[in-house]
Amino acid sequence: MLEIKNLHARIAEDGTEIIRGLNLTVRDGEVAAIMGPNGSGKSTLSYILAGREDYEVTEGDILYNGESILELDPSERAAKGIFLAFQYPIEIPGVATMQFLKVAMNEQRKARGEDELTTPDFMRRVKEAAAELQISPEMLRRPLNVGFSGGEKKRSEILQMALLEPRLCVLDETDSGLDIDALKIVADGVNALRSPDRSVVVITHYQRLLDYIVPDTVHVLYKGQIIKSGDKTLAHDLEANGYADIIEAAA
Amino acid sequence: MPAVQETIDQVRQIDVDQYKYGFETTVEMEKAPKGLSEDIIRFISAKKNEPDWMLEWRLGAYRRWLTLEEPAWARVNYPKIDFNDLYYYAAPKNQSGPMSIDDVDPEIIKTYEKLGIPLREQEILAGVQKSKVAVDAVFDSVSVVTTFKEELKKAGVIFMSISEAIREHPDLVKKYLGTVVPTTDNFYATLNSAVFTDGSFVFVPKGVRCPMELSTYFRINERDTGQFERTLIIAEEGAYVSYLEGCTAPQRDENQLHAAVVELVALDDAEIKYSTVQNWYPGDKDGKGGIYNFVTKRGDCRGKNSKISWTQVETGSAITWKYPSCILRGDNSRGEFYSIAVSNGHQQVDSGTKMIHLGKNTSSRIISKGIAAGVSQNTYRGQVSTHRKAENARNFTQCDSLLIGDRCGAHTVPYIEAKNSTSHFEHEATTSKISEDQLFYCLQRGIPEEAAIALIVNGFVKEVIQELPMEFAVEAQKLISISLEGSVG
Numbered sequence: 001m002l003e004i005k006n007l008h009a010r011i012a013e014d015g016t017e018i019i020r021g022l023n024l025t026v027r028d029g030e031v032a033a034i035m036g037p038n039g040s041g042k043s044t045l046s047y048i049l050a051g052r053e054d055y056e057v058t059e060g061d062i063l064y065n066g067e068s069i070l071e072l073d074p075s076e077r078a079a080k081g082i083f084l085a086f087q088y089p090i091e092i093p094g095v096a097t098m099q100f101l102k103v104a105m106n107e108q109r110k111a112r113g114e115d116e117l118t119t120p121d122f123m124r125r126v127k128e129a130a131a132e133l134q135i136s137p138e139m140l141r142r143p144l145n146v147g148f149s150g151g152e153k154k155r156s157e158i159l160q161m162a163l164l165e166p167r168l169c170v171l172d173e174t175d176s177g178l179d180i181d182a183l184k185i186v187a188d189g190v191n192a193l194r195s196p197d198r199s200v201v202v203i204t205h206y207q208r209l210l211d212y213i214v215p216d217t218v219h220v221l222y223k224g225q226i227i228k229s230g231d232k233t234l235a236h237d238l239e240a241n242g243y244a245d246i247i248e249a250a251a
Numbered sequence: 252m253p254a255v256q257e258t259i260d261q262v263r264q265i266d267v268d269q270y271k272y273g274f275e276t277t278v279e280m281e282k283a284p285k286g287l288s289e290d291i292i293r294f295i296s297a298k299k300n301e302p303d304w305m306l307e308w309r310l311g312a313y314r315r316w317l318t319l320e321e322p323a324w325a326r327v328n329y330p331k332i333d334f335n336d337l338y339y340y341a342a343p344k345n346q347s348g349p350m351s352i353d354d355v356d357p358e359i360i361k362t363y364e365k366l367g368i369p370l371r372e373q374e375i376l377a378g379v380q381k382s383k384v385a386v387d388a389v390f391d392s393v394s395v396v397t398t399f400k401e402e403l404k405k406a407g408v409i410f411m412s413i414s415e416a417i418r419e420h421p422d423l424v425k426k427y428l429g430t431v432v433p434t435t436d437n438f439y440a441t442l443n444s445a446v447f448t449d450g451s452f453v454f455v456p457k458g459v460r461c462p463m464e465l466s467t468y469f470r471i472n473e474r475d476t477g478q479f480e481r482t483l484i485i486a487e488e489g490a491y492v493s494y495l496e497g498c499t500a501p502q503r504d505e506n507q508l509h510a511a512v513v514e515l516v517a518l519d520d521a522e523i524k525y526s527t528v529q530n531w532y533p534g535d536k537d538g539k540g541g542i543y544n545f546v547t548k549r550g551d552c553r554g555k556n557s558k559i560s561w562t563q564v565e566t567g568s569a570i571t572w573k574y575p576s577c578i579l580r581g582d583n584s585r586g587e588f589y590s591i592a593v594s595n596g597h598q599q600v601d602s603g604t605k606m607i608h609l610g611k612n613t614s615s616r617i618i619s620k621g622i623a624a625g626v627s628q629n630t631y632r633g634q635v636s637t638h639r640k641a642e643n644a645r646n647f648t649q650c651d652s653l654l655i656g657d658r659c660g661a662h663t664v665p666y667i668e669a670k671n672s673t674s675h676f677e678h679e680a681t682t683s684k685i686s687e688d689q690l691f692y693c694l695q696r697g698i699p700e701e702a703a704i705a706l707i708v709n710g711f712v713k714e715v716i717q718e719l720p721m722e723f724a725v726e727a728q729k730l731i732s733i734s735l736e737g738s739v740g
Contacts, residue, residue, distance in 0.1 A: 090688045
């Protein structure tokens with residue numbers, strides 16, 4: 001699904017190198033967790049996968065289903081099935097959540113040469129997915145993310161993910177700002193989307209989320225490189241012992 | 252939702268820098284000689300078969316105008332206008348006033364068809380519900396057709412061109428004309444009083460709710476011609492009327508002048524809702540050509556509990572100088588101003604409102620949304636004042652500006668005056684850019700850049716769009732997106 005090869009990337013504006021030779025492979029159907037201390041490049045990695053222009057890839061490649069995506073702009077990547085759940089979802093005043101969903105779904109369909117959804121079909125899909133995530137119709141009428149609570153914002157991200165049916169989901173610190181009940185709802189939403197042809201990259205600072213979204217692999221990101229990979233037990237080690245030992249061993 | 256989708260489709264279909272209404276109609280025209288003088292004013296007045304008092308009124312205004320200076324306080328720049336290098340009267344030959352549709356030059360009918368304006372009395376489709384809209388069509392200096400006149404007459408509503416009204420209802424015109432915008436008001440209004448050629452007249456008698464939307468469609472066609480429209484709307488006690496004006500002009504290299512005056516009078520318990528979708532030719536991408544729009548619009552809430560509401564969507568004109576205002580004279584009267592002003596390319600907009608609180612317990616509400624793109628300058632200029640006797644006057648003002656790109660400017664210039672201690676004013680102003688974050692978020696969801704901007708802008712203006720009559724809200728949304736097209740990159 002995803003193959004990142006010797007990736008180097010920097011902030012376009014000031015040239016600061018953030019990703020320094022990163023290698024990572026995520027297979028079809030795999031849930032990969034990326035953990036690491038603050039400032040290790042976790043969020044940057046998610047932005048680079050999504051194609052944000054603020055970052056420049058200087059070396060290496062990102063292959064998605066065997067094809068390099070470096071030349072694709074963000075909306076093209078999205079239409080090919082790459083989805084990023086934002087750590088801080090953005091407010092769009094005056095645009096009802098429902099309206100945003102419809103535009104996004106239809107734009108992606110258009111980009112793939114598919115017909116637009118009929119209104120009843122669209123309504124049915126939204127209703128079903130929203131119910132799963134305990135999202136009320138009232139919330140869908142509100143402007144996207146405007147005045148949403150932390151939990152509402154994250155549920156709205158997962159709702160979009162469910163409706164857009166991506167192949168590669170990148171969750172950036174989806175657990176931040178969530179209480180335990182909200183975390184469970186969000187994790188259930190993600191787990192419901194796990195399938196053999198859909199991969200998930202879970203970026204998180206804490207092990208807590210991984211109790212609910214159990215990963216197949218865990219990778220430690222430090223100073224722009226993966227310094228250790230393992231299975232889910234690696235996350236528990238990190239929780240118990242912190243990053244220091246691993247960082248030291250890698251140095 | 253469908254409106255947004257249509258917006259996007261429309262934006263895609265049209266090439267950058269293409270003004271959709273820029274075509275020219277070839278009809279034989281009759282013009283007054285170029286320039287401005289008492290003789291020209293006599294010529295116009297004679298063309299319109301006006302009574303003597305009207306001619307005197309015009310001449311009085313002209314003499315006054317000769318003593319006035321062009322105002323220079325607005326944040327707009329343009330070369331000095333030579334007022335003697337314009338035609339002040341241009342009408343299709345054989346048409347000195349409205350006539351039966353069958354007699355109108357087919358070229359003119361075709362023009363309005365192209366513009367999507369029905370001159371035949373048909374029911375226009377608006378969503379599910381069929382609704383009627385009466386139209387007064389003004390072509391350069393003359394009203395060519397007014398529809399649904401008979402049907403409106405049955406309800407007691409008078410809807411006709413102002414030229415006809417001067418002849419047919421002189422007492423009403425005399426009683427109200429110039430009582431809201433006096434001939435001495437300002438440079439452009441005074442000029443208009445001297446040379447106005449046509450416009451609409453609406454009279455809704457006591458207790459009548461006007462049974463349909465009224466609208467006037469202004470078209471400038473002839474080269475080097477100024478359009479000086481004059482509109483007068485009167486709602487008697489307890490009456491209600493909703494009125495919409497639309498404007499377009501051909502695409503030309505030289506600038507053309509449009510200096511209109513609109514007066515509204517609302518007596519006790521009356522309500523007037525006045526909406527404008529202004530789409531004059533804005534000039535090309537290098538700032539060449541376009542209409543100079545210098546307009547004085549004012550409503551007088553003369554009676555108690557009266558209400559006047561202005562809603563405007565301004566997307567055209569090279570220069571806009573326009574401040575639709577309300578004089579809140581009657582106790583408990585209410586004024587509203589909802590505005591969307593879009594500027595792109597080299598457009599300059601200086602627009603806003605005045606809310607003058609004179610009566611007790613008067614209230615006003617101002618919602619202004621300015622969107623600037625390209626190298627345009629977009630200024631909100633608004634005045635709220637309360638008179639000594641205007642106890643418990645209240646105003647709420649919200650001015651939001653949205654910048655697209657980094658070469659345009661948005662400016663907010665509020666003037667607030669309270670002459671008593673019981674006034675209550677609230678003023679909120681924001682300026683924002685379509686943020687990189689918002690764009691990236693939309694892109695990441697698979698929404699391409701142009702569609703993303705259309706979506707964000709439509710969200711930004713939603714509060715105002717929903718004030719427009721249903722039939723026109725969709726049009727207005729489309730128009731805004733088209734105006735902003737090519738603003739990214």
